[in-house]
Amino acid sequence: MSHPVVERALREGRDALREWEAYELCAAYGIPHPRWELCNSEEEAAAASLRLGNPVVLKVSSPDVLHKSDVGGVLVGLRGEQEVREGFRRLREEVARRAPHARWEGVLVQPLVGGSAEVVVGGLRDPQFGPVVMVGSGGVLVEVLRDVAFRLAPLDRAEALRQIQETSCYRLLQGARGRPPADLEAVADVLVRVGQLLLAEARVRELDLNPVVAGPDGCWAVDARVLLDRSGYTS
Template sequence: MGCHEVVQRALKAGRKLLPEHEAYGLCGEFGIPFAPARLAGNWEEARQAGEDLGFPLVLKIVSPEVVHKSDFGGVLVGITSPADLRKAYDRLLANVREKAGHVAVDGVLVQKAMPRGVEVAVGGLRDDVFGPMIMFGSGGILIEVFKDVSFRMAPFDEEEALRQIRDTKASELLAGVRGAPPCDLGTLARLIVNAGNLMCRVPELAELDFNPVLAYPDGCVVVDARMILSA
């Protein structure tokens, strides 16, 4: 199913928040790399997904009523075996029931855990005056602490994306510190450009949030994606 079909189906259903697995579908269409993941509607599907993806894994709740999953115990990491997966699956559902009540749950996202990298963030919003805007900055919790971000009007090219990266303190980490190798800025710049292309070509998309994006010496990958549609 193409991105426009996914978006229209969500809007017809009255949904503004795209579930993470659907957000990754849009990423795939626009050349935005993401951690392999699969939606599981029950334990057997989760078990099979874990077997296919391989350990270690991350589990995330998929619910239209739970936007910030971590606030409700809806993200579990450090799953390294089938036994861990069984326990984590049950605990994840119990956490959400305890903290969020009887919300609608579409399933559980089983995601391949990625190696540690430099955490950055890429975001997008649709400004009433300037149109699609793309943000880049320090990722993870650092985005809230340091507010180290830079904005550009989309669309733009990779050279402009590289300048955007250099506008931030995150560029110092990406260049390598304390003997760490520098990250692959070319691939990261392409991800930023493609996020802008996504905002431009899907006018129903009001916001996108890739945080964190893990940057490596040989690439980068989105490990958490949130997309919000306009009414």
């Protein structure tokens, strides 16, 4: 039995979760993420930003947009009601112009999470090995740098730490260029939990937590993408 958000997506004929659905799935497996509110108007967004704290991030929510920043669907570091309202309008116009056919489901408002290092965490069902967990560096440039390491799930925290040490994100997390060292154990814990998620959620095909922002006191998935396997699905 899949998690309810996965079930619903499959029932609705989708092969990807919405970002906030992905957060709900992550939360069920103990993977931390920043709080979020889905807002349908600039008033709602402004009110949400007061609750969530300054500064905030706005992201378009649409089942048709997989790469949000490619369509101008992400605004980062907005402070105060005025900036949030303006941001909301700008984001809606930009997305309408660059992705006119995308269904509009509102804007996700989240507090901006600061940290000392960013890593990429991923998971997938490999045709040969089954559930596999990935860690690496590079953000959206991960395909260019290919600085990644894989492990089969399940894995424990010690194994996850060795996995992290195989890529240069280890040095980033240790605090490169005078930054404070990040919470390595917390990142390792996310890898362990991604493994658990893949083992338990047979319908999850691929998963990106990109980036996971890590600071001295923890780490958070600040973007999440979950792709589903619909093969043979009947509700």
